[in-house]
Amino acid sequence: GETIGILGGGQLGRMLAMAAAQLGYRCHVYAPEADSIAAEVCAAFTCAGWDDAAALAAFAADCAVVTYEFENVPVGPLAALGHTPLLPGARALEVAQDRLSEKTFVSGLGGRPAPFAAVDDAAGLAEAIAAIGVPGILKTRRDGYDGKGQWRIMAPADAVGLDLPATPLIYEGFIDFRAEFSVILCRAADGDVRFWDTPENVHQGGILARSTVPGSTLVRDEVAEARALARRVADALDYVGVLTLEFFATEAGPVFNEMAPRVHNSGHWTIEGAITSQFENHVRAICGLPLGDTGLAARGVVMDNLIGDAAHDWPALLADPANHLHLYGKAAARPGRKMGHVTRLVLD
Ligand code: ATP
Ligand code: MG
Ligand code: MG
Numbered sequence: 001g002e003t004i005g006i007l008g009g010g011q012l013g014r015m016l017a018m019a020a021a022q023l024g025y026r027c028h029v030y031a032p033e034a035d036s037i038a039a040e041v042c043a044a045f046t047c048a049g050w051d052d053a054a055a056l057a058a059f060a061a062d063c064a065v066v067t068y069e070f071e072n073v074p075v076g077p078l079a080a081l082g083h084t085p086l087l088p089g090a091r092a093l094e095v096a097q098d099r100l101s102e103k104t105f106v107s108g109l110g111g112r113p114a115p116f117a118a119v120d121d122a123a124g125l126a127e128a129i130a131a132i133g134v135p136g137i138l139k140t141r142r143d144g145y146d147g148k149g150q151w152r153i154m155a156p157a158d159a160v161g162l163d164l165p166a167t168p169l170i171y172e173g174f175i176d177f178r179a180e181f182s183v184i185l186c187r188a189a190d191g192d193v194r195f196w197d198t199p200e201n202v203h204q205g206g207i208l209a210r211s212t213v214p215g216s217t218l219v220r221d222e223v224a225e226a227r228a229l230a231r232r233v234a235d236a237l238d239y240v241g242v243l244t245l246e247f248f249a250t251e252a253g254p255v256f257n258e259m260a261p262r263v264h265n266s267g268h269w270t271i272e273g274a275i276t277s278q279f280e281n282h283v284r285a286i287c288g289l290p291l292g293d294t295g296l297a298a299r300g301v302v303m304d305n306l307i308g309d310a311a312h313d314w315p316a317l318l319a320d321p322a323n324h325l326h327l328y329g330k331a332a333a334r335p336g337r338k339m340g341h342v343t344r345l346v347l348d
Contacts, residue, residue, distance in 0.1 A: 002025060002026070002064035002065075002287070003025065003026045003027065003028055003062055003063050003064060004016075004020050004025050004026070004027045004028070004063060004064065004065055004066075004067065004283065004286070004287070005027070005028050005029075005030060005059055005060065005062070005063035005065065005066035005067070005084070006027055006028070006029045006030065006038060006042075006066075006067055006068070006069055007030050007031075007066065007067070007068040007069070007070065007073050008029075008030075008031060008038070008068055008069040008070030008073065009029050009030075009031025009033060009036025009037065009038040009039055009044075009069075010036075010037065010038060010069060010070065010328075011037060011038075011328040011330075011338065012038075012069035012070070012262060012263050012265075013027075013029055013031070013036075013038030013069040013070075014037050014038040014040070014041055014328060014329075015263070015268075015271070015279050015326075016038075016067070016069055016263060016279050016282060016283065017029070017038055017041050017042040018041060018279070019277060019279035019280045019282075019283050020042075020283045021041075021042070022280070023280070023283055023284070023287075023289075025283065025287070026042065026043070027042035027043070028042065028043045028044075028045050028059060028062055028063060029042055029043070029044050029045060030045045030047060030055075030056070030059050031044065031045075031047075032047055032048070032049045032050060032052075035331065037328050037329045037330055038069070040329055045058075045059045045062075047059070050073060050074045050077055051074060051076075051077040052077075053077060053080040054080075056077060056078070056080035056081060057080045057081070057082060059081075060080070060081040060082055060084035061082075061084070063084055064084070064287075065084065065085050065086075065087055065286050065287065066081055066084055066085070066086050066087070067086070067087055067088070067241060067282070067286050068086075068088075068093065068261075068262060069262055069263065070262070071093060071096050071097045071260060071261055071262060072097055072142065072143050072145075073093060073097075075090050075093055075094045075097075078090055078093075087189075087240040087241055087285070087286040088237070088239050088240055088241045088243070088261050088262075089237065089238065089239075089240070091237055092237045092239055092243075092261040093261055095237070095259075095261075096258075096259050096260065096261040097142055098141050098142055098168075099116075099139060099140075099141045099142075099144075099170045099258065100116075100118050100141050100168070100170050102258060102259055103116055103170075103256070105233075105236075106229070106233060106245075106256050106259065109229065109232045109233055109236060110229060110232065111229045111233075111256040112253070112254075112255055112256060113172070113255065113256045113257070114172040114173045114174070114175050114248075114255060114257075115132045115172065115173040116132070116170055116171065116172040116173070117131060117132060117170070117171050117172075118141070118168065118169070118170055119138065119168075119169040119170060119171050120168060120169065121164065122159075122162070122164060125138065125159050125162070125164070125169070125171060126156075126159065128171035129153065129156050129159055129171065132171060132172070132173045133173060134153055134154060134155055134156060134158075134174075135152065135153060135154045135155075135173075135174040136152075136153045136171055136172060136173050136174050137150055137151070137152055137153065137171070137172055137174060138150065138151040138153060138159075138162075138169055138170075138171050139151075139169065139170050139171075139172065140165060140167055140168070140169055140170075141167070141168040141169060141170050142167065142168070143167075146206060146207045146208075146336060146338075147203070147205060147206015147207055148206070149165075150206060152174075153171075175248045175250060175255050175257075176250070177248035177249060177250050177255070178218045178249045178250060178251070179200055179215065179216060179218045179219050179248075179249040180200065180201045180202070180203065180246065180247065180248055180249065180257075181198050181199060181200050181201060181215055181219040181222070181223070181226070181246075181247050181249060182198070182199055182201055182211075182244050182245065182246045182247065182264060182266040182267075183195065183198060183223070183226045183227050183229075183230040183244070183245045183247065184196045184198075184199075184242065184243075184244045184264060184266065184267040184270075184278060185227070185230055185231065185234060185242070185243055185244075186241065186242045186243075186278070186281040186282065186284075186285055186291055186294070187234045187235075187239045187240060187241070187243065187285065188240065188284075188285050188288075188290070188291050189240050189285070189288060191235070192290075192291055193231055193234060193235075194281070194291050194293075194294045195227055195230075195294060196267060196270055196274055196278065196294045197213045197214060197274070197294075197295075197296050198213070198214070198215055198219060198220070198223045198226075198227075199211035199212060199213045199215060199266045199267070199269060199303075200212045200213075200214075200215030200216055200218075200219045201246075201266050205336065207305070207307060207336055207338075208265045208266060208305055209304065209305055209307070210302065210303065210304050210305070211265075211266045211267075211268070211269055211301075211302070211303045212300070212301070212302050212303075213269060213273060213296065213300060213301045213302075214300060218249045219249050221249075222247070222249050222253055222254040225253055225254050226245065226247050226254040229245065229254075229256065230243065230245045233245065233259065239261075240285050240286060241261075241262070241282045241285045241286050242262065242263045242264070242267070242278050242281060242282040242285070243259065243260075243261060243262075244259065244260040244262070244263075244264035244266065244267065245257075245258075245259045246258050246259070246260075246266075262282075263278045263279055263282050264278070265305065265338070265341075266303075268303050268326070268341050268343065269301040269302075269303040269343050270294075271324070271326075271343065272297070272298075272301070272324050272343050272345060273296060273297055273298055273301030273303075273343060273345055274293075274294055274295065274296060274297055275292060275293035275294065275295045275296075275297055276291070276292025276293055276294060280292060281294065297345070298345035298346055298347055299346045299347060299348070300345075300346035301343060301344070301345055301346065302343070302344045302346070303341055303342070303343045303344075304341060304342050304344075305338055305340075305341050306327075306338070306339045306340040306341055306342060307336060307337065307338055307339065308333060308334070308335045308336055308337060308339070309333035309334060309335055309337075312339070312340075314327070317342055320344075322344050322345060322347075323342050323343070323344050324342065324343040324344070324345075325340065325342050326340050326341050326342070326343070327339065327340040328340050
């Protein structure tokens with residue numbers, strides 16, 4: 001079989017590599033960090049960092065196609081991939097790795113994000129708060145995930161004396177949402193688009209805690225509009241692979257939160273809960289194979305993340321035969337770190 005290159009070495013890369021292996025592919029993981037958990041299930045590529053052009057070129061030379069499991073990969077150095085195709089493309093990466101460009105891009109396609117303003121310093125923050133109001137959330141434009149790099153501003157006084165990082169920021173109005181959900185689709189190179197059922201997502205402390213399929217009627221009522229937007233985003237980027245858009249369900253319809261140009265935590269339930277998982281369809285799409293059925297394989301599915309350093313009782317979880325346990329093999333548990341997940345199918 002051919003070799004697929006994966007940029008990024010976390011659990012998403014690990015699950016992609018496992019799906020690729022099932023289809024007869026080999027994977028190489030390009031991950032600057034020493035403790036890549038994806039590299040434990042496939043070949044690791046030694047490199048000095050994301051901007052190591054010689055290493056990227058050698059990595060690409062081994063691969064039929066390169067994909068990414070991490071949207072914060074710097075785009076400039078990827079020129080070193082040369083003629084090896086990058087799927088999804090660099091444009092999707094570029095748009096999605098900056099909250100300002102992501103919101104601007106999706107607005108241009110008819111999406112409605114929370115009101116937002118770019119912030120570069122304390123004066124800019126005061127202006128943004130005056131224009132948008134409180135409550136709101138200040139976020140780093142780049143590199144944030146699992147709610148990291150965010151500050152909630154409940155009153156203008158909260159912004160006074162904030163120790164702002166020396167990096168571009170964005171201030172957005174707080175959405176009083178009824179529920180959260182994500183649209184997860186896969187687009188093939190020929191333009192075929194398939195959607196999985198829409199999970200309703202619950203976050204705790206900015207981190208996904210639970211995804212439930214099907215979602216409540218609050219969510220189901222807004223899926224058609226959200227899907228139409230997600231399809232426009234995928235088409236506009238000539239996207240190939242799995243794409244996720246996160247939404248807030250509100251009285252006024254779906255409000256766009258952010259997009260991820262990759263497989264997504266809120267799609268982990270598809271491994272057992274859908275006919276074809278997000279990981280398998282991503283591999284199929286980037287390898288030019290027909291997409292598999294995204295239909296539900298159960299009446300319902302609940303996926304719970306196993307987060308942090310609480311002593312999880314794996315044997316107790318496994319004692320219930322309906323539970324599918326996934327552990328990512330991370331050596332050290334830290335507060336807020338995703339250590340695994342458990343998926344439970346509702347069959348009757
Ligand atoms: P991810 O791990 O999903 O990439 P992230 O760090 O990019 O997360 P966001 O998705 O921006 O963070 O925010 C995390 C969560 O915080 C959201 O899912 C939502 O629960 C809450 N949140 C973020 N922005 C807003 C907002 N404008 N209004 C209300 N809640 C918000
Ligand atoms: Mg994010
Ligand atoms: Mg998010």
